[in-house]
Amino acid sequence: MSSRNQERGVAREGATETEVIAACESLVREYTRGSGGGWFGSGSLPTVRALDGVSLSVRRGEIVGIEGPSGSGKSTLLHLLAALDTPTAGELRVAGEDVRRLSERGRAKLRLEHVGLVFQRFHLLPALSARANVALPLVELGWSKRQRRERATSLLADVGLGERATHRPGQLSGGEQQRVAIARALATEPDLLIADEPTGELDTATGRQVLDLFEDLGEDHAIVLASHDQPTLAIADRVISLRDGRVQGADR
Amino acid sequence: MSLPGARWLRRRRALVGLAVHRVVGRLRSSPQRVVLSVLGVALAVALVVAVTGVALGLTAESVVQNDDTDFWVVPEQSTAESVAVSSGGVKLGDVHAVSERIERDERVDYATPVALSVVPVTDRTTGETEYVLAAGIIPREGQELFGLSTTPLAPGDPHYANGSYDGPWTGEAVVNDAAASITNSSEGEELQVARTGTNRSFRVLNVSQGEAGFGFGSAPIAVVHLSELQSATGLAESDQADQILVSTNDPAVRSDLASLYPHTTVVTKRGLSAQQASTSNLPLAVGLSALLSALVVGVLFIATLMGLEVSADRATLGTLATLGFASRSRSLLIGCETLVVAVVGGLVGVAVGAGSIGVVNRVVGAQFGIAEVAVFDPLLVPYGLVVAAVVGVVGSVYPIYLGRRTDVLEVLSE
Structure with missing residues (x-):
């Protein structure tokens, strides 16, 4: 645990019980393998259990790391926490909403207002400038052009890219693109920030800069980040290890 | 206007702006499919403008x-x-x-x-x-x-x-x-x-x-x-x-x-009076045939190419979904992009159609000594654009369908 984490941990222990942003209980996610037999299909298809009884809660101001080998269920858990998917069984609440009960539209609204996502491959829109990319979620929120512009400019300045606002993703380095993606994830002031291998495409130095950003953000947000990378997981307050869809052992 | 109404309007306007932005961006980065879509609609609209011009010529000449x-x-x-x-x-x-x-x-x-x-x-x-x-x-x-x-x-x-x-x-x-x-x-x-x-x-x-x-x-x-x-x-x-x-x-x-x-x-x-348009079977039939042909050609062209565009752009659609863009917003975005491409095609098509009328008149005049076989009425400009818009609206159904079928989780795992 880094020294900054230790400071944050001390502060948290001193505080009264902090707000639970995301919580799941006995979470199960099964996928059906194959495409079915059409009209005359034989019916039962083999299922794969990607998550098997995972329980977890994430509080504001906490960074939770998720580690595990490929196929362990990391991405599945992140997708469920981001309300991109719904569980087969178990309880899942994000920002007070029962995800299982939400329609697709309701889940989109939940993501828009409460969840920010950062991907390994940035997923920026290549035709748009850095500022337009950051302002993208605010389009769906119905903010005015002036408001969007001001907010995006401010966020880009916060992540150290104030001078690169008009550059397109293709004109930015990997680290800069990831910082734009983080700024975009923060645009709607989400309660929960989810990052999937945020340093996976970056060199060590650039990855460190991005992790510093996450550490700074950890004060006000609940952060869940999945990674294979130990230095990345080192910024987490606790790390959950997944194997075959189950939580292994105690939190680190 | 109520606050939610204003927000709804701002969101729609911003989505239209985003659609225009993306089409322009694509024209800069990988213009092939967009250019082909524009040309497809332009071809259809030019056809309808030129043939309707000939039909108008017939109609105008059908009085004594x-x-x-x-x-x-x-x-x-x-x-x-x-x-x-x-x-x-x-x-x-x-x-x-x-x-x-x-x-x-x-x-x-x-x-x-x-x-x-x-x-x-x-x-x-x-x-x-x-x-x-x-x-x-x-x-x-x-x-x-x-x-x-x-x-x-x-x-x-x-x-x-x-x-x-x-x-x-x-x-x-x-x-x-x-x-x-x-x-x-x-x-x-x-x-x-x-x-x-x-x-x-x-x-x-x-x-x-x-x-x-x-x-x-x-x-x-x-x-x-x-x-x-x-x-x-x-x-x-x-x-x-x-x-x-x-x-x-x-x-x-x-x-x-x-x-x-x-x-x-x-x-x-x-x-282009209604009487003239309705008093002759042949020009009317010619004009209608051109319209139907243009609609079919235009819709097939733009639906196919914009469908390919959507398939190639699944990552973006998936990203928008992860950001919280509702399915309806993503559909609107695809529809607007298709419409923008169609209207640009319409503008090109009207220009080409007008030029074709001039060429037809010149060629027919030189070959057969007939002064003017086709007429370019200014109303053909809005007519061509309306045809293009209809092509865009109808042609957007298939790309929107493909867009709605995009599996976000699949896109993210690629």
Whole structure:
């Protein structure tokens, strides 16, 4: 645990019980393998259990790391926490909403207002400038052009890219693109920030800069980040290890 | 406006702006599919503009050709018949009196009824029956009808004799080459009307190169006195004719002409009037065929190419979904992008179509000596853009369907 984490941990222990942003209980996610037999299909298809009884809660101001080998269920858990998917069984609440009960539209609204996502491959829109990319979620929120512009400019300045606002993703380095993606994830002031291998495409130095950003953000947000990378997981307050869809052992 | 309403509007406007931005961005980064989509719609719109221009040309020429004429008073017909060849259609009655009344208006240079009838005449050599389009008018010096000068005909309409139809029968006719050819007649020779119950005949005063100008080539035409054609064809009863030609320099005359008869329409020399568009089957059919072809071609083109575009852009759609863009917003974005591409294609298509009309007119003029076979009416610009917009709206259904099928989790795992 880094020294900054230790400071944050001390502060948290001193505080009264902090707000639970995301919580799941006995979470199960099964996928059906194959495409079915059409009209005359034989019916039962083999299922794969990607998550098997995972329980977890994430509080504001906490960074939770998720580690595990490929196929362990990391991405599945992140997708469920981001309300991109719904569980087969178990309880899942994000920002007070029962995800299982939400329609697709309701889940989109939940993501828009409460969840920010950062991907390994940035997923920026290549035709748009850095500022337009950051302002993208605010389009769906119905903010005015002036408001969007001001907010995006401010966020880009916060992540150290104030001078690169008009550059397109293709004109930015990997680290800069990831910082734009983080700024975009923060645009709607989400309660929960989810990052999937945020340093996976970056060199060590650039990855460190991005992790510093996450550490700074950890004060006000609940952060869940999945990674294979130990230095990345080192910024987490606790790390959950997944194997075959189950939580292994105690939190680190 | 309520706050949620304002927000809804801002969101829609921003999504449209985003769509435009993305199309422009694609034109910069990977323009192939967008350019092909634009060209596909442009091709369809150019087709519809050019062919409709030709149809308009046919329609504009389908009224009786007379350069001095500014208005045609024609019956409102329930069937879409050409004004020029509506010999069996609805007739105007009491036309001599009405024409005289119109001519008394000092703003009017002249007015003449025109009766049109396909008349069977006997071939002088073979004895067989041939058909000519006979046009009956009240001739005056220097007047032309179907390109035939009426000067050789005795002025006025002597046989009419104030409605008694017992005045002197002049039997005078001016015919064009085609009529002279099929009846084997020449100047000074008789044309015998081969109709049961009449032994009327006309004498050819002059043969000249008249042109019906219907766009169907040269039709056999004979111009005769109105009352004599009426007598020979049974139109004398109620003094019937097909239309009244009015020459004037005052556009205000039109409203007076409109009140002459109930259920008539006043047609101007040219223009995209409903009457003109509806009075000929052929131009209408040509225009409709072009429209349908353009819609089918345009929709198939843009649906296929924008569908490919959506498939190639699944990562972006998946990203928007992860950011919280609702499925409806993503569909709107795809629809707007398709519409933007279609409208750009429409603009290009209108320009190309207008150019095609010019080229067609030049080529036809050079090859066949016809002055203008197609007309570019300014209304073709909005027409082409509306066609493009319809292509865009209908063509967006398939890309939107593909967009909605995008599996976000699959995209993220790629």
